[in-house]
Amino acid sequence: MSFLPIKERSFAVRIMNDKIYKLLQQGKRIDERSPYDFRKITIQTNVVEKANGSALVSMGGTRILTGIKVELGTPYSDRPNEGIFSVNAELLPLASKSFEPGPPDERGIELARVVDRCIREGKSIDLERLCLVPGKMVYILYVDIYVLDYDGNYFDPSVMSAMAALATCTIPKYSATGERIEGEYMKVPIRDIPLSVTIGIIKDKLLVDPCSVEENSLDTSIVIGMDSTSNIVAMHKNSPGHIPLSLMESIINVAEEQIGKIRAQFMEAVRIGQEGR
Amino acid sequence: MPVYFNEKEVVLPGQLLSDDSKRAGEGTYVMDGKVYASTVGAATIRDGKVDVITFRGPYRPVEGDMVIGIVSDLKPIGIEVDLGGRITALLKIKNIRELASLNLKIGDVVYVRVASSGLRGVFLELDEHFRKIDEGVLLMVTPTKVPRLIGKRGSMINMLKKITGCNIMVGTNGLVVINGPSPTKEFAAISGIRLIEREAHSQGLTDKVLAYVSSLVSGEVGHGAGGKA
Amino acid sequence: MEQAAKPKLIDESGRRLDGRGPTDLRPLKVEVGVLEKSDGSAYIELGKTKVFAAVYGPKEAHPKHLAVPDRAILNCRYHMTSFSTDERKTLGMTRREIELSKVIREALESVVFLEEFPRSAIDVFIEVVQADGGTRTAGLTAASLALADAGIPMRELIAAVAVGKVDGTIILDPSDIEDKHGEADMPVGIAPRSNTMVLLQLNGKMTKDELKKGLELAQIGIQNIYQAQCEVLKKKYGVSMTEV
Numbered sequence: 001m002s003f004l005p006i007k008e009r010s011f012a013v014r015i016m017n018d019k020i021y022k023l024l025q026q027g028k029r030i031d032e033r034s035p036y037d038f039r040k041i042t043i044q045t046n047v048v049e050k051a052n053g054s055a056l057v058s059m060g061g062t063r064i065l066t067g068i069k070v071e072l073g074t075p076y077s078d079r080p081n082e083g084i085f086s087v088n089a090e091l092l093p094l095a096s097k098s099f100e101p102g103p104p105d106e107r108g109i110e111l112a113r114v115v116d117r118c119i120r121e122g123k124s125i126d127l128e129r130l131c132l133v134p135g136k137m138v139y140i141l142y143v144d145i146y147v148l149d150y151d152g153n154y155f156d157p158s159v160m161s162a163m164a165a166l167a168t169c170t171i172p173k174y175s176a177t178g179e180r181i182e183g184e185y186m187k188v189p190i191r192d193i194p195l196s197v198t199i200g201i202i203k204d205k206l207l208v209d210p211c212s213v214e215e216n217s218l219d220t221s222i223v224i225g226m227d228s229t230s231n232i233v234a235m236h237k238n239s240p241g242h243i244p245l246s247l248m249e250s251i252i253n254v255a256e257e258q259i260g261k262i263r264a265q266f267m268e269a270v271r272i273g274q275e276g277r
Numbered sequence: 278m279p280v281y282f283n284e285k286e287v288v289l290p291g292q293l294l295s296d297d298s299k300r301a302g303e304g305t306y307v308m309d310g311k312v313y314a315s316t317v318g319a320a321t322i323r324d325g326k327v328d329v330i331t332f333r334g335p336y337r338p339v340e341g342d343m344v345i346g347i348v349s350d351l352k353p354i355g356i357e358v359d360l361g362g363r364i365t366a367l368l369k370i371k372n373i374r375e376l377a378s379l380n381l382k383i384g385d386v387v388y389v390r391v392a393s394s395g396l397r398g399v400f401l402e403l404d405e406h407f408r409k410i411d412e413g414v415l416l417m418v419t420p421t422k423v424p425r426l427i428g429k430r431g432s433m434i435n436m437l438k439k440i441t442g443c444n445i446m447v448g449t450n451g452l453v454v455i456n457g458p459s460p461t462k463e464f465a466a467i468s469g470i471r472l473i474e475r476e477a478h479s480q481g482l483t484d485k486v487l488a489y490v491s492s493l494v495s496g497e498v499g500h501g502a503g504g505k506a
Numbered sequence: 507m508e509q510a511a512k513p514k515l516i517d518e519s520g521r522r523l524d525g526r527g528p529t530d531l532r533p534l535k536v537e538v539g540v541l542e543k544s545d546g547s548a549y550i551e552l553g554k555t556k557v558f559a560a561v562y563g564p565k566e567a568h569p570k571h572l573a574v575p576d577r578a579i580l581n582c583r584y585h586m587t588s589f590s591t592d593e594r595k596t597l598g599m600t601r602r603e604i605e606l607s608k609v610i611r612e613a614l615e616s617v618v619f620l621e622e623f624p625r626s627a628i629d630v631f632i633e634v635v636q637a638d639g640g641t642r643t644a645g646l647t648a649a650s651l652a653l654a655d656a657g658i659p660m661r662e663l664i665a666a667v668a669v670g671k672v673d674g675t676i677i678l679d680p681s682d683i684e685d686k687h688g689e690a691d692m693p694v695g696i697a698p699r700s701n702t703m704v705l706l707q708l709n710g711k712m713t714k715d716e717l718k719k720g721l722e723l724a725q726i727g728i729q730n731i732y733q734a735q736c737e738v739l740k741k742k743y744g745v746s747m748t749e750v
Binding site for chain 3: 067148150
Binding site: 012015016018019026028030032097 | 410412
């Protein structure tokens with residue numbers, strides 16, 4: 001069963017709906033950004049020593065911590081030659097008063113699946129290289145995402161922190177008999193780095209990376225994942241409402257342009273993280 | 278009777294302030310005849326009492342407060358008003374006709390007086406100051422900073438209104454509505470309010486705010502200090 | 507992965523695996539006001555143990571029937587991330603986390619003036635990002651700071667630390683490996699002004715003398731942690747005061 005979304009309030013403040021739209025008409029945002037700007041992004045990698053890979057990403061007031069644990073296990077029977085890539089996400093109650101304690105609710109599950117889709121569907125990870133003994137023994141990558149502080153749009157920083165953690169992850173090597181090969185590590189076989197952008201829609205206007213005040217006033221929003229050559233690797237409309245077909249072309253153009261802008265910063269952060277390992 | 282702090286010293290919960298239990302004021306508690314701080318705050322002596330003025334903390338409604346709230350439910354007994362996500366107060370309505378005449382919908386913002394607050398809840402009342410707010414930017418400031426935002430006899434808020442040309446309504450509960458002639462001026466007012474909130478206790482704040490907001494209004498410096506609405 | 511053989515935890519010169527002496531605390535880092543959306547928050551690092559705490563409230567108790575007419579209820583959740591431990595922790599709350607949530611809540615209840623907020627709820631969330639021993643005590647220390655940061659009235663702060671017994675020696679602030687291979691682990695939470703214990707547990711075996719020594723050692727550690735708590739709060743709020 002899916003319940004009404006629990007936002008900060010279960011209703012939007014009417015005057016703010018008007019204000020946010022009026023500002024957009026003038027090319028402005030409530031937090032003084034331009035419509036297509038991301039908030040300030042910071043990326044830190046290797047923040048949790050006990051994880052095989054980890055990253056803390058903040059996008060404005062939203063902060064996401066991702067950690068990766070690697071284990072050995074049996075592959076899925078329908079994919080005997082592939083390692084297992086498992087994404088989980090939890091909206092921690094310390095991140096917002098609208099997040100309740102308990103097992104991941106539909107929003108946590110949605111977040112995990114969207115991140116998974118961005119990474120998996122872009123074939124970004126060569127899972128075959130994570131196989132030790134076909135049908136018997138493979139590496140399992142548990143990518144666990146935690147929302148630590150929530151001020152809107154947890155999708156984009158989550159994809160980013162998952163990718164940053166993967167790109168800086170070190171996998172302890174095992175032999176075909178399941179023995180740890182002491183001192184030997186390998187990198188996650190990454191083919192491409194997908195990133196995502198969340199675009200909010202109010203009437204005929206678009207905005208990138210909505211903060212929580214804006215989220216409450218959006219007509220709808222969509223998450224778009226793109227790889228390094230601007231292929232669309234995932235799409236996910238993540239709230240009720242309509243997207244006019246006539247807007248789709250500009251949505252994709254905005255997505256391509258903005259992901260391009262944040263990609264350089266992401267690559268730099270990952271490079272520093274890899275050197276640190 | 279001695280006190281164990283310097284005027285305006287930052288004190289912490291459990292810190293001994295005085296040996297005289299009769300001097301216990303706000304933000305303090307008495308144990309074994311001694312007065313201790315119960316919150317983080319600035320210790321001071323007001324009217325012979327030892328008070329701790331808190332820097333941050335929940336809004337506690339007091340009769341007569343003018344607050345800004347958001348209509349969260351319409352019920353037969355009255356209108357529920359959210360006073361900032363922590364407290365829901367009830368605006369009692371005499372009859373259906375009165376309810377209809379107010380023409381309120383869920384999500385509307387209102388400026389209203391606190392009639393009473395106690396164990397039974399918080400109640401609001403309609404008086405001549407009641408109004409529905411039709412436009413503006415709604416923001417939340419720490420309720421304990423509201424007196425500083427208003428300033429002595431309204432000096433701070435009047436200065437902000439004058440430089441930015443914005444109409445600014447401040448609820449004692451910390452909700453603020455800003456409505457101005459242009460986004461630049463509204464952003465300047467928001468940035469000014471955020472500065473006051475951040476540096477509520479620093480010296481020469483009025484001059485600092487004046488200089489900062491003036492420069493924003495005239496477009497001399499970039500914004501970005503505005504933070505979130 | 508198989509259990510490693512027990513390493514020697516204290517060498518001939520009395521040094522521990524990480525180079526500490528028996529009565530040394532690990533490097534301590536304390537911060538307040540670290541999470542934007544909460545009403546109060548804190549972060550603690552004790553060696554590799556890293557813990558966030560956040561407070562929401564007082565707010566209306568939900569569901570309403572949980573509200574108590576003459577005081578606030580305090581809810582507490584102690585939770586660990588899946589990658590905080592050597593072996594991946596399963597998602598969701600384990601029995602251990604449920605128990606620790608309860609003892610931490612009861613420790614906090616003993617200092618918060620709940621009667622000032624009838625029919626309300628105060629939520630305390632503790633998130634262990636990395637666990638290297640002493641997470642419940644670090645969590646309690648952080649939670650008490652987060653409550654103070656939220657401006658919630660309380661009798662006093664709480665500082666907490668664990669003491670352990672390894673290779674027959676009583677040590678302060680055991681790390682994960684010392685805890686795993688040691689003979690005893692005793693988490694202690696103290697309200698320093700009244701010098702009362704608000705949390706006390708013991709896993710393992712200690713003689714009466716060792717217990718006494720352990721509690722003395724805990725008090726020394728707690729004094730250090732308490733100093734750090736006071737400093738960080740005064741630093742955050744200690745600004746020149748004018749016309750308040």
